Every structure is written in structure tokens, then in C-alpha cells.
Amino acid sequence: MSALNLIPLAGADFKLSTILAVLPVAVVLTHIVPYLADPFNQRRVPGPLLAKFSDLWLGWTASQGHRSDVVHELHKKYGTFVRLAPNHVSIADPEALQIVYAHGNGSLKSDFYDAFVSIHRGLFNTRDRADHARKRKIVSHIFSQKNVMEFEPVLRLYVGQLLNEWDRLYDAAVKGESGTEGEGGWFGQGGRLWLDCLPWYNYLAFDIIGDLAFGSPFGMIQSAKDSAPVAVSQKDAMKSYGTQGEYEIVNIPAVQILNDRGEFSASMGVLPPSWRPYVRLLPWYRKGGQAVKNLAGIAVAAVAKRLTTPTDRVDLLSKLQQGRDDEGNLMGREELTAEALTQLIAGSDTTSNSSCAITYYLACYPRVQEKLQKELDEALGTEDEYVSTFEQVKRLPYLEAVINEALRMHSTSSLGLPRIAPEGGLTINGVHFPKGAILSVPTYTIHRDQNAWGGDSDVFRPERWFERDHTTMQKAFNPFSFGPRACVGRNLAFMELLIIISSILRRYHFVLAEPEKPLDTREGFLRKPIECRVGIKRRQV
Numbered sequence: 236m237s238a239l240n241l242i243p244l245a246g247a248d249f250k251l252s253t254i255l256a257v258l259p260v261a262v263v264l265t266h267i268v269p270y271l272a273d274p275f276n277q278r279r280v281p282g283p284l285l286a287k288f289s290d291l292w293l294g295w296t297a298s299q300g301h302r303s304d305v306v307h308e309l310h311k312k313y314g315t316f317v318r319l320a321p322n323h324v325s326i327a328d329p330e331a332l333q334i335v336y337a338h339g340n341g342s343l344k345s346d347f348y349d350a351f352v353s354i355h356r357g358l359f360n361t362r363d364r365a366d367h368a369r370k371r372k373i374v375s376h377i378f379s380q381k382n383v384m385e386f387e388p389v390l391r392l393y394v395g396q397l398l399n400e401w402d403r404l405y406d407a408a409v410k411g412e413s414g415t416e417g418e419g420g421w422f423g424q425g426g427r428l429w430l431d432c433l434p435w436y437n438y439l440a441f442d443i444i445g446d447l448a449f450g451s452p453f454g455m456i457q458s459a460k461d462s463a464p465v466a467v468s469q470k471d472a473m474k475s476y477g478t479q480g481e482y483e484i485v486n487i488p489a490v491q492i493l494n495d496r497g498e499f500s501a502s503m504g505v506l507p508p509s510w511r512p513y514v515r516l517l518p519w520y521r522k523g524g525q526a527v528k529n530l531a532g533i534a535v536a537a538v539a540k541r542l543t544t545p546t547d548r549v550d551l552l553s554k555l556q557q558g559r560d561d562e563g564n565l566m567g568r569e570e571l572t573a574e575a576l577t578q579l580i581a582g583s584d585t586t587s588n589s590s591c592a593i594t595y596y597l598a599c600y601p602r603v604q605e606k607l608q609k610e611l612d613e614a615l616g617t618e619d620e621y622v623s624t625f626e627q628v629k630r631l632p633y634l635e636a637v638i639n640e641a642l643r644m645h646s647t648s649s650l651g652l653p654r655i656a657p658e659g660g661l662t663i664n665g666v667h668f669p670k671g672a673i674l675s676v677p678t679y680t681i682h683r684d685q686n687a688w689g690g691d692s693d694v695f696r697p698e699r700w701f702e703r704d705h706t707t708m709q710k711a712f713n714p715f716s717f718g719p720r721a722c723v724g725r726n727l728a729f730m731e732l733l734i735i736i737s738s739i740l741r742r743y744h745f746v747l748a749e750p751e752k753p754l755d756t757r758e759g760f761l762r763k764p765i766e767c768r769v770g771i772k773r774r775q776v
């Protein structure tokens with residue numbers, strides 16, 4: 236072998252030996268020293284061994300799609316406090332909700348939320364207190380109960396479209412026809428229409444929020460297809476005030492992209508910021524990164540379209556366009572696009588996953604379903620109009636208990652939302668966590684707390700909402716979170732659920748295709764059902 240050949244080899248040996256020598260030092264400095272120094276007073280908190288030294292444990296767990304279930308099991312094993320990462324403690328105590336998320340406690344969202352940013356920070360991923368307060372002031376006004384009432388006709392329009400589609404499929408199914416996967420893989424048997432209701436709820440939620448946030452629906456219900464227009468070049472679309480022809484549009488599967496994005500961001504966000512640029516290069520994460528970009532492209536295209544064709548429609552986008560901060564300033568183009576995107580993301584599959592879970596529990600518990608249908612029949616009488624109005628259903632106690640109970644059992648926001656302890660730290664259950672400690676309260680586990688919900692907290696039983704102490708339950712009921720970062724769209728979300736569930740349950744009777752099967756889920760940022768196959772029969776009202 237020539238001397239020339241030997242040089243690179245020697246170089247390679249040198250690099251390898253240097254790496255082997257440096258690696259243990261790096262591991263000690265980055266993992267062992269912080270553990271021993273224990274700046275956040277977490278060393279005594281029990282948890283998986285790897286989680287005490289490295290963020291890898293939580294990164295891996297989050298990427299597997301069952302984080303809340305895993306954390307729940309850890310709380311059963313270790314008790315109230317569980318260490319999920321070197322600086323992250325999960326606290327399974329309803330009282331902790333009021334401390335970690337409360338108004339005025341000074342805690343902020345952690346750098347977990349940086350992994351959700353695209354285009355520009357939106358209300359959801361803005362971490363700075365002053366920036367958030369400014370945005371929240373503009374946006375919360377839009378979601379006041381009075382304003383939300385203006386959106387009711389839009390909700391009812393698309394619920395009506397969904398019922399028309401299911402009626403059409405039902406009539407075809409009883410004649411022995413069948414359909415495609417996009418239509419929920421439907422077929423007829425035993426006088427019922429059998430289908431996966433999840434894609435239909437997704438189409439419904441996307442059409443509603445597409446119409447409200449962007450001024451036109453995606454047309455998913457009527458095409459029975461997961462498809463939304465996206466700007467190929469966001470730069471061109473952002474610049475454009477002309478017609479759509481000035482930038483290229485393609486259609487992408489928005490529901491799928493939103494799932495990919497949620498899983499990507501939720502597992503990227505638990506890794507240290509310095510690792511993220513490298514982890515992004517791994518194939519699975521690369522796909523997620525593309526999903527973040529594509530999703531932003533939907534908002535870019537939709538806002539560009541709206542700005543080129545001004546309208547006097549009243550919708551979320553027109554309200555955002557008119558919203559002014561304390562100095563009287565309107566939002567700029569990028570901020571407006573980011574807020575419209577935030578509403579698309581926050582207001583779409585949250586509602587569809589919740590509607591799907593409620594349907595699952597009603598199909599699973601025929602007694603509850605029949606009791607609800609009796610309440611609806613009595614309240615709505617023999618009205619011809621088969622899409623309920625908000626006025627008709629806003630005070631039906633059993634309907635509300637059913638929705639609350641299903642949101643308790645299947646809170647689409649299940650994982651503990653991470654917050655940074657403020658100046659002076661926080662003390663929970665006698666344990667002090669100093670400034671900078673990352674704390675979260677796992678909604679999935681809190682929603683199964685036996686002190687709050689009773690010994691049968693694992694069972695779906697709406698009657699508990701009439702039997703137990705309301706204050707205790709409300710303190711432990713966290714589907715929309717608490718405090719300054721609680722869901723700003725809650726009024727709209729609840730109105731949607733009331734109208735969707737009352738209209739659908741009044742018109743159809745549901746059974747599960749596989750009665751013993753639990754609702755299969757996969758969790759990214761949200762805990763989402765994977766499918767929900769039901770048999771539907773039209774009721775005679």
C-alpha cells in the first residue's frame with residue numbers, strides 16, 4: 236500500500252479515536268453533570284432511568300404514538316410525580332392544574348412549542364408573554380359567544396351536507412351498493428349502512444373551518460375526498476395580490492398532512508433545540524418537516540385568494556383582518572396568514588376527533604344512546620328541519636353530560652402541556668420546583684383521577700355529571716386547558732359539538748362494527764382515533 240493511501244486511513248483512525256475519547260467526556264458533561272448538579276430539583280423524582288439523563292426517552296416515547304398511555308402507566312407505578320426528561324416533571328394532581336396553568340402565575344410555554352412554528356408565530360405557539368397578550372386580545376374578541384353565534388349558519392350548512400351524504404349512502408347501501416375508502420369504505424348489511432365515520436367527521440370539520448377561516452370550504456364532504464389547495468411556492472403566493480394564476484396551486488391531503496405534522500412536531504418538540512436541525516435530516520422527520528411546510532401552504536394560498544378578491548362576508552378571516560391591537564395597528568400579511576393557519580389547525584381535527592369519539596361511546600353504550608335520543612326527540616319534537624339550531628340544543632342537560640363525559644374519556648388534548656416555572660418557582664403538593672423547571676399536568680391521567688371522578692372513572696357514564704360535586708369535577712376537567720393559554724375557540728367548539736351530535740343522533744341509530752373493540756388511537760400533539768367503523772340505521776322521528 237502506498238504512503239498516499241495510508242494518509243487518509245491514518246486520518247480516519249485519528250478521527251475515530253478522537254471521537255471515542257471525546258464521546259464519554261461529552262456524555263458526562265451533557266448528561267451526568269446536569270443530573271448531579273440538579274438545578275431544577277428533580278433528581279429525587281422517580282421515572283424511567285434513561286429519562287433522568289436524556290431527552291431521548293421522551294423523544295422516543297412521543298414518536299411511538301401512545302405517550303399519554305405510557306405516562307399514565309408510569310403514574311400508576313410511581314405516583315403523583317414522574318420525571319419524563321432531565322428537566323421535565325409530569326404531575327398527576329388536579330390541584331396542580333390550577334397552579335401550573337393559572338392566570339397570573341407567570342409560567343410560560345416551553346420551547347416544545349417552537350417545533351410547531353411555520354411562516355410566523357401564531358397565537359398557539361407564541362411564547363413571549365407580551366406578544367401573546369397582544370394577539371390574544373385581538374383573537375379572543377372574535378370568539379366571544381356573541382360573535383360565534385354569527386357562524387352558526389355556516390356550521391348548520393355543512394352538518395346538513397353531511398346528513399344528505401349519509402342519507403344518500405344509506406339509501407344506496409340498503410339496495411346492496413358499496414363505496415370507496417374515501418367515502419369511509421361503506422357497504423350495506425342487515426338494513427344498516429356500515430362505514431368508518433372518522434373521515435366524514437374530518438371532511439365536515441375541514442369544510443366548516445375552511446369556510447370560516449378562509450372564506451370558502453375545501454369541498455371535502457361533497458367530493459368525499461381529503462384534498463385542499465396549497466401554494467407550491469409560498470414566497471410567490473405571499474407576494475401575490477393578483478389572481479390565483481400568478482402562483483402555482485396543487486391539491487394535497489390536508490387531514491393526512493395535519494396528522495404527520497402533529498406527530499412530527501410533538502416528538503421534535505421534546506428534543507433539545509440544539510439537536511433539532513440534525514434530527515430533521517432523519518427520513519421520518521424529513522417527511523414531518525415537509526408536512527409543516529405543506530400545511531402552511533394551505534393558509535398561504537387561501538389568504539392570498541381572499542386578499543385578491545375582497546368580500547363583505549363575515550367570517551374568521553374578515554374579523555382577523557379588522558382586528559386591531561392596543562396601538563390601533565392591523566395585522567401584517569404574514570401575521571394574518573399565520574393566524575388563519577392557527578385557526579385551521581386548532582379548529583379542525585380537534586372537533587372531528589372529538590365528534591368521532593363521542594359517536595364511538597354512544598355506539599358502544601346503547602342505553603346512553605337511547606336516553607339521549609329520547610331527550611332530543613322530546614326537545615325537538617317533529618320539526619322537519621333535521622339540523623338542530625343552537626337555540627334548540629344549548630340547554631339539554633343529558634346532551635351536555637354525554638359530550639362532557641366523552642371529552643373526559645377521550646380528550647383529544649391528552650398529554651401534559653409543558654410550562655416553564657416562573658421567577659420564584661412553583662410549589663406543588665409541598666414540592667418546590669425552581670424557576671426554569673419544566674412542568675406538565677397530564678390530562679389523560681387527570682381525567683381518570685378517582686377522587687375527582689369516582690371509583691368507576693375508567694367507565695363512560697354521563698350520569699356522573701349529575702351525581703358528583705360539580706366544583707371538584709370542573710377543576711379536574713381539562714379538555715380545553717386552563718388559564719391564559721386555554722382554548723380561545725372553546726365557544727365555537729362547543730357549539731359545533733352540540734349541533735353535530737344532536738343532529739346526527741336524532742337522525743341515525745349507531746352500533747359498533749366490533750362491539751368489544753376499544754377505540755384505537757395514535758397520539759402526536761393530539762390523541763386521535765385511527766378509525767371508527769359503525770353501522771348506521773335511519774330513525775323514524
Ligand code: HEM
Pocket residue numbers: 358359360371577578579581582583585586589647648652713714715716719720721722723724725727728
Ligand atoms: C373540541 C374542540 C377543541 C378542543 C378539545 C380544543 C382544545 C384546546 C387546548 C387543550 C388548547 C391549549 C393548547 C396548549 O396550551 O398547548 C387549545 C388552544 C387553542 N385553541 Fe382549541 N380546541 C378545540 C377547538 C378549537 C377551535 C374550533 C378553535 C378555533 C377555530 C380553536 C383555537 C385554539 C387556539 C387559537 C388555541 C391557542 C390559544 C392560545 O395559546 O392563546 N380550538 N385548544
